[in-house]
Amino acid sequence: MKSRPNLYTNYDKESAIFSNNTQKFWFAVLFVLSVSLCFVATDYWILLISRSLTFSIGAWGINIVSGLAGQITLAHGSFIGIGVYTAAVLGGVASNSVWGFELDMLIWLPAAGIVAALFSLILAPIAVRLKGLNLALVTLAFLFICSHVFSNFISVSGGAGIGRKVAKLVLFGVNLEDGLVFGNFLLEKNQIQYLMCLFLCMIMGFGFKNIVRSRAGRAYAGIRDGDIAAEALGVNLFRYKASAFALASFYAGVGGAMASTISGGVEPGLFNLLFSILAVAIIVIGGAGTVLGPLFGAFFYIMAPGFIQYILKLTHLTESALPLNLGQIEAMLFGLCIILFLIFEPRGLWGIWFRLRNYFKAWPFSY
């Protein structure tokens, strides 16, 4: 048995999180590497990676509802926004214009997810009635309504163009904003944040994998592949569509709340149509419906501009020497990637990874 890693003698083994020892080994290596990274890498890269990790949490969220359950949503950005503002109100500092209760992270982080999930239940009855493009258009309307509310609900968001500060990092009553001191060793805020994002991302990632291999995950796949057939087989459409939206929004809320602590401040204009499209695009680029896809997509989206900036710095080119500014290069690259991936590799970066892996697994034979 040991020499046949691909031979499964029972279902539990086949659907295990790590189906063989090689995967366990490489996961352990990756884990050790990523933890030790925070002591080696510069702040620039630590911040970028932390951002990618939080974005991938949000991307897993939309992957549940769009990748697994096949219900296309353009309102994911709004749920991220709801999460961010819940966290900001509960964990942020009050000022003349905005509310803030300065609660512990243990409260605001789960609350961000739960409130977003509750709001998503507004969409649930509609999601059951509609499907495909019509559902996407309803979520589009929801998105515009949300961003209107965000801009005008000043005591929560600070108002359009002004924004507010977000939740403070206070865990178990310890203020982490200035870092932690162990003896004569100082753990900076960036590093703490990075480790938090890493663990949160791992937990959420395992959570996603578990959703995929559970009863709910199979029901989602059934709804995606044919909702009428799934209903005929006894899948409760209302329950599973609603739970897909709720879970997705929970991920969105948690990911958004964590991501907002990295940027420090948030402006309601951020949660516009482009932000939601970004969420869809990340899973299209990464690979919809796969476990690793959103992770790849989020890293690609955050790291590619980071690399461009890094190269510019190395080559001593200034922005003014380029025909487009950085934001525009980013947008162009992103638009092109969406188009090219959809035409040439619909399985996204995960598909490329899958083919590469299989090539080297079978090497030197072609299959």
Place this chain on the structure above:
Amino acid sequence: MTIFLQATVEGLSLAAIYSLVAIGFVLIYKSMDVLSFAQPALAVVGAGLISSLAVDRGVPFWIALFIGISLTGILGLIVERTFLRPMVGEPVFSVAILTIGIDILLRTTLDNWIGLNPRYMGDPFTTFGNFGSAQIGGVTIKYLEIAALATAIFIIIALNIFFRKSKYGVAMRATSFDQEAALAQGINVGRIFGLVWFIAGILAAFAGFFITGGFNTLSQTSFVVALRALPAVVIGGLDSIPGAVVGSIIIGLTQGYVAYYQYDFEVSTGITLGNGFSLLAPYIIMFVILVLKPDGLFGTKEVERV
């Protein structure tokens, strides 16, 4: 009463603009089953081309208008041929996302050209001063609004004749009815797709000109106006041209009335709706219509087989 008439006039001219974009949406959706999010981008690119020719290059306005609009049509044709042809037969939503990618590409290029200052479209009637306006019984009517209305009505009639009388119009109707059967009858379906995008591009460019003409100017956020044609299409039903026109009228009038009556409403009821509520109202109507009648007011009901 004057306020009511003023709101109606502005609403109708908005409706004319929306209906131009909306018909483009519907044509593409009917023939290819593609919801094109690139339509707003085509509209502003058309406006950008006109502005760059008429203002930057100093081409006479009418020639610039003609060239700009034709170039946008050709751009639509190119977009269809390069990006959408390989996606024939793919899931509807993949293609919709693809058009979002095209939208990002087009608009980023355009934004880079626009820069920070708004762009003007040029003015053919210098005596009126930037298209000017007329006072009729206390109601201010801009000539640009009249032009938008007239153009929209003319185009709708022309399209109607085109679909009924011309060879390609009939072929287009056949294609939208059943692609494979049309192919079997010797219709060049690929050419029809190209033609549809060409017409949609031209319509978008007209709309783009009316959105940004006169004092409205072309800025990086102009495309949002064209995007509001989407609720109009959805209200009317995605595959119905009369629906698109009716939807546009509903959306345009709502926007006009909300803009003029929001303040009175807020004062009399004490509810604050927030800034720019008139821009949100179309989406709220779309939300309600989709929940009550998913196929829109005039759309054909989708029949589904397991």
